[in-house]
Amino acid sequence: MQYTLSILVENQAGVLSKISGLFSRRGFNIDSLAVGVTADPGISRITIVANGDEYVVEQLEKQLNKVIPVIKVKRLTEGEFISRELILIKVHCAASKRSEIIKTAELMQAKIVDAAPSCVTVEYCETSSRVKTLIDMLKPYGIREIVRTGTIAIDRGNSAVSV
Amino acid sequence: MISGAEIMVKCLEAEGIKVIFGYPGATICPFYDKIYDSDIKHILVRQEQNAAHAASGYARCSGKPGVCVATSGPGATNLITGIATAYTDSIPMVAITGQVKSDLLGRDVFQEADITGACEPFVKHSYIVNKTEDLPRVFREAFHIASTGRKGPVLIDIPMDIQENEIEEFVYPEKVNIPGYKPTTKGHAIQIKRAVEAIKNSKRPLIVSGGGVLLSGVKPKFQKFADNTKIPVISTMMGIGVMPSDHEMYLGMLGTHGKRVANRALYEADLVIVCGARLGDRAVAAPHQMSENNTVIHIDIDPAEIGKNVKTEIPIVGDMKNVMNMLIEEIGDYQVPKLWQDTVKTWKKELFRIPPVFDGFVELRTLVSHLSAMLRSKAILVADVGQNQIWCANNFRIREGRFLTTGGMGTMGYSIPAAVGAKFARPTRDVVVVCGDGSFQMSMNELATISGNNLAIKIIIMRNHRLGMVRELQDNNYNKRHSATVLQGDPDFLKIAEAYGIDHAEANSNEEAEEIIKKMVKSDKPFILVCNVYPDTPSI
Numbered sequence: 001m002q003y004t005l006s007i008l009v010e011n012q013a014g015v016l017s018k019i020s021g022l023f024s025r026r027g028f029n030i031d032s033l034a035v036g037v038t039a040d041p042g043i044s045r046i047t048i049v050a051n052g053d054e055y056v057v058e059q060l061e062k063q064l065n066k067v068i069p070v071i072k073v074k075r076l077t078e079g080e081f082i083s084r085e086l087i088l089i090k091v092h093c094a095a096s097k098r099s100e101i102i103k104t105a106e107l108m109q110a111k112i113v114d115a116a117p118s119c120v121t122v123e124y125c126e127t128s129s130r131v132k133t134l135i136d137m138l139k140p141y142g143i144r145e146i147v148r149t150g151t152i153a154i155d156r157g158n159s160a161v162s163v
Numbered sequence: 164m165i166s167g168a169e170i171m172v173k174c175l176e177a178e179g180i181k182v183i184f185g186y187p188g189a190t191i192c193p194f195y196d197k198i199y200d201s202d203i204k205h206i207l208v209r210q211e212q213n214a215a216h217a218a219s220g221y222a223r224c225s226g227k228p229g230v231c232v233a234t235s236g237p238g239a240t241n242l243i244t245g246i247a248t249a250y251t252d253s254i255p256m257v258a259i260t261g262q263v264k265s266d267l268l269g270r271d272v273f274q275e276a277d278i279t280g281a282c283e284p285f286v287k288h289s290y291i292v293n294k295t296e297d298l299p300r301v302f303r304e305a306f307h308i309a310s311t312g313r314k315g316p317v318l319i320d321i322p323m324d325i326q327e328n329e330i331e332e333f334v335y336p337e338k339v340n341i342p343g344y345k346p347t348t349k350g351h352a353i354q355i356k357r358a359v360e361a362i363k364n365s366k367r368p369l370i371v372s373g374g375g376v377l378l379s380g381v382k383p384k385f386q387k388f389a390d391n392t393k394i395p396v397i398s399t400m401m402g403i404g405v406m407p408s409d410h411e412m413y414l415g416m417l418g419t420h421g422k423r424v425a426n427r428a429l430y431e432a433d434l435v436i437v438c439g440a441r442l443g444d445r446a447v448a449a450p451h452q453m454s455e456n457n458t459v460i461h462i463d464i465d466p467a468e469i470g471k472n473v474k475t476e477i478p479i480v481g482d483m484k485n486v487m488n489m490l491i492e493e494i495g496d497y498q499v500p501k502l503w504q505d506t507v508k509t510w511k512k513e514l515f516r517i518p519p520v521f522d523g524f525v526e527l528r529t530l531v532s533h534l535s536a537m538l539r540s541k542a543i544l545v546a547d548v549g550q551n552q553i554w555c556a557n558n559f560r561i562r563e564g565r566f567l568t569t570g571g572m573g574t575m576g577y578s579i580p581a582a583v584g585a586k587f588a589r590p591t592r593d594v595v596v597v598c599g600d601g602s603f604q605m606s607m608n609e610l611a612t613i614s615g616n617n618l619a620i621k622i623i624i625m626r627n628h629r630l631g632m633v634r635e636l637q638d639n640n641y642n643k644r645h646s647a648t649v650l651q652g653d654p655d656f657l658k659i660a661e662a663y664g665i666d667h668a669e670a671n672s673n674e675e676a677e678e679i680i681k682k683m684v685k686s687d688k689p690f691i692l693v694c695n696v697y698p699d700t701p702s703i
């Protein structure tokens with residue numbers, strides 16, 4: 001089961017290692033992790049996407065809550081949040097394939113942000129499953145490099161993870 | 164103007180600290196220079212790990228956080244085992260380490276060690292102080308965190324320049340405000356109602372008590388609850404002492420090294436009330452089996468413990484103190500069904516069996532079971548790790564005193580330094596150590612601390628010339644191949660005692676040993692009694 005945790009932490013040195021350590025020491029892998037400051041500069045948000053069964057997630061939530069600088073932990077409910085990740089893909093691109101690649105990008109509503117004689121760079125900001133689709137579609141042309149962020153996520157509607 | 168080092172001392176004074184345990188070095192010298200003028204007593208141990216164990220023994224017997232101090236680098240790394248031991252046993256402790264100057268951090272200079280990094284999995288929280296101004300807040304928070312919620316060690320790492328810098332004035336904050344730290348202390352009223360209902364509906368309820376009951380200082384209330392309801396009690400190793408051993412409804416320690424009747428009670432109970440225990444694998448080897456047979460009510464201050472090892476139907480998060488009050492109130496004059504009470508009373512008769520005696524040796528289980536009667540009722544027994552620990556756990560007839568040992572980590576060498584801390588916390592009580600010949604040699608350097616402070620600690624060494632418990636494991640699981648479990652080259656412990664100026668004697672029979680013990684408890688000086696035990700005595 002994949003799950004997404006939204007964690008508010010005090011913005012101080014060492015918090016990230018405390019949190020990532022909780023996962024690694026218990027033998028759990030993190031699929032993605034994103035950190036950024038919130039509207040309050042003293043508080044940062046960490047968004048973690050990981051895999052595990054119900055027991056594991058519950059344990060992690062409880063253990064995370066025990067970390068002193070962690071202010072709040074919320075598991076986002078499947079289907080009730082919006083998530084995005086940003087990816088930059090450098091695709092091998094012979095002149096003959098250029099228009100095909102541009103069409104693919106257009107179809108997926110991705111942007112071409114850079115071009116060189118033998119490659120283009122595509123920028124895409126979407127859910128991780130759409131990002132995967134785009135990667136699959138561009139793979140046949142030859143991917144030179146991928147750079148992507150961790151997933152960030154926010155509740156739909158009125159609900160919010162705040163202090 | 165006031166220096167960081169003076170502030171550190173003032174913070175400790177503000178916390179009411181009377182004794183600290185430590186070992187100096189260059190980067191903590193500014194602090195040591197100031198503690199020299201303070202009324203706080205500094206006890207110089209002989210190795211930093213023992214400063215942490217002493218702080219632990221002090222904390223457990225005084226109910227207040229213990230404090231240990233070390234220098235940077237090797238001093239700090241030596242503390243780690245002691246800190247980790249305190250962490251697994253949830254002992255309130257504040258560990259203070261010196262650190263290299265702030266501008267040298269990260270350059271791998273002389274005696275720099277990333278101690279907060281190294282201790283991360285073993286501390287409740289840690290700080291590196293980077294401004295002298297922060298010291299009062301950090302100390303205030305550290306003591307608060309260590310001694311509230313689920314207790315545990317907090318580490319404060321203080322670079323030398325932070326200790327040297329001066330600021331305008333010292334103000335100790337009255338309040339703490341840590342947004343991410345608000346432990347739940349009051350039990351949920353609805354859960355309490357559900358729990359009481361479950362108890363009233365059960366035929367064979369049982370209480371499993373852990374160290375949490377002792378840590379929350381709720382022992383008298385707890386005993387009242389058990390007495391009034393007649394619910395039988397078993398305990399984990401850390402919970403020994405919550406009930407007097409001879410209480411009619413107390414069935415001893417559970418687990419792989421515990422009492423058969425305790426395990427039997429756990430198996431046959433239809434409702435188990437777990438109080439402040441994590442139920443690790445040594446306590447309940449097959450936790451899934453346990454929850455198949457019975458309904459579980461789990462009371463703990465730490466929500467993360469609930470459902471971790473044992474499936475729980477009724478969780479109650481809160482401080483045992485509050486929860487006990489609520490339970491006593493809610494349960495009224497309910498008493499356990501007569502049939503179950505009678506069953507427990509018959510089992511109770513099997514609790515202490517008399518083991519066979521081997522000529523020319525002290526039978527230690529028998530000696531330990533007679534020990535309590537030779538001591539005053541509030542005596543503190545500190546057991547080390549190994550067979551000696553199991554013998555003590557299962558045979559000491561505790562009355563109003565304490566049984567100290569390391570249940571979570573099982574750290575050899577714990578007993579002697581922990582006894583030092585216990586004696587400072589409770590100078591008028593009998594403090595007795597029981598340790599193995601292996602574990603004695605892990606901290607016998609602390610005989611100097613005992614001798615130097617004339618601490619009337621009585622040490623009973625069980626000499627079997629081997630690492631008994633591991634050897635037993637080899638006998639059972641490794642074809643009796645005794646790899647590295649024979650203690651060759653051991654010194655004459657009596658001569659060691661002599662060298663430290665400590666009174667001593669040796670016993671080869673129970674009569675002899677008891678004779679010596681009766682004499683040694685009367686003296687106000689330390690004493691070492693070496694008991695030769697039959698080497699093949701089993702743990703249980």
Ligand SMILES: Cc1ncc(C[n+]2csc(CCOP(=O)(O)OP(=O)(O)O)c2C)c(N)n1
Nearest residue numbers: 549550551573575599600601602630631632
């Ligand atoms: C620091 C440490 N090292 C190793 C062990 C593993 N260990 C557990 S019991 C034991 C033997 C203890 O020997 P001794 O102190 O002589 O006690 P005995 O079992 O003989 O009573 C050992 C080595 C441990 N618990 N702690």
Ligand SMILES: [Mg+2]
Nearest residue numbers: 599600629631
């Ligand atoms: Mg031994």
